[in-house]
Amino acid sequence: MTSKQRVLSTQEENVLAAVKEGALHPDDARRTQERRAKNRVRGLNHHAYYARDVEQTRQFYEDVLEMPMTVFLTIPDEVFSGDPLPYCHFFFEMGDGSAIAFFDYPAFHDGKATFRAPSVYDHHIALQVNSDEDLKHFQAKLEAARIKYSYIDHGAFHSVYFEDPNGLNLELCSVPPVGEEFGYRAAKIAHDELKNWQKIRATVRRS
Template sequence: MTGHPVKLGGIHHAAYRCRDAAETVDWYRRVLGMDYTTAFAEDHVPSTGEYDPYMHVFLDAGNGNVIAFFELPNQPEMGRDPNTPAWVQHMAFRVPDLDALLAAKTHIEGEGVDVLGPTHHGIFKSIYFFDPNGHRIELAADIGTDEQYAELKRVAQPMLDEWSQTKKAPRHADWLHAASNE
């Protein structure tokens, strides 16, 4: 939106909780090839001042994208939102193409990780797996055309409007489902 008072420059980092910072860093380096770039450890939370020791680690996911994790040893054991299916909350990372997606699947399975997919989503294909903290990870390779992405942008608002009224899947992009049957 031009003229909007908030000027975003992208995502600085997305942060999640982990059970063990060292194990998490090792896994993301070994399985996904991420660079471990930064760590902060504090006994007091800078924003609130409360005592809650933590280790905050940062990994480079490429192209200026950073994923971060907090290990919180004084907090109750981490869990999941019991009212949200495991497939909903996930981190999705882009890979360059379908060949890279298939090579990643082979490598990740070779690391002993169960991988689901590839799953066809019309304009991209994905694989899914879980990190050692129980976070679902998706790797996605875009396969759509400029025309398909333009059409999805065109129907985005009508789809949202219809969903808001009916809470049923609008059929504005049925062509995506037809493509997945190929």
Template sequence: MKIEKIHHVAYRCKDAKETVEWYGKMLNMDFILAIAEDHVPSTHEPDPYMHLFLDAGDGNVLAFFELPTKPEMGRDPNTPEWVQHIAFKVKDRDELIAFKEHLEANGVDVLGVTDHSIFHSIYFFDPNGHRVELACPDPQEEAMLAKLNEVKWDMLEEWSRTKKAPKHAEWLHAKELGDV
């Protein structure tokens, strides 16, 4: 048995229409379909909802639920904002910069470009408070991924024992921190 791919990723949204329009305008995602019912099919719980599906490219689907009868959505107060996010791949750095400029021109605060060595990213929040990342590959991505592949199990094992960051791949962000 093997998973083929992610079918969809679902998040909660504050306003279904605003979410569809924002993702269409800001990230050029097409609205695929909507499902709305008064009962949850899996639990049979009476709870009206709107379930939206957006085309995130290459067969990937981003979904949202608007739940008008539930308390206002929030975040886990014990998890930093930067941790929970969804990242989308864009073709190259030119495309990443074009998205950054487009988002900023439309009033979205954008953090980055951040150089992660294997890829470069920008970060921003959608109108629901979800952190979104756009990432493009670095021209040296393949070589760096091969280097990281060689140490992944050693890093995981060391982390598991010590709960301290292993130094096997500290070169990744050395440019930002000075030579480590």
């Protein structure tokens, strides 16, 4: 595995320093809860991707990531056109009831992804675990399964990056106590940071 402490941006350093200095308002946690409570979009139901191989995918999600397969649908017809093209759609459950789902659809992609993201910057899914101990537990399981991964300490969260058997970029992350407070503080300056980013991106050298 590779492991490193990522160099943090000035914004991240400032937010982390503010957290350590106790510069947060005591109402920040409550405001965050209220903001989330009134959001009509309640959460991720599922993320779906193609499966190269149904059984290999089941083994990875159930045996390595310990996510139980709770739904397996065999569907006789294409859902939009009604064409008689059977497929299956199956779901691996996470602790909040959301799921990572897959299709095995021979008529559309028989073992080949329609798209495959070449890097985490193109696409990835981050799955949260409860603690650094749980993150270490999964690092050991990835090693036992001979799956290469990278560990990166982002300060406000700790991440392990790897691929599933279908080439899907995954991240497992744990959020230390400082990460919760980082979130409260970051929300306050997010819109200013967006404006600032527009200036920075104009200066970026393109390869």
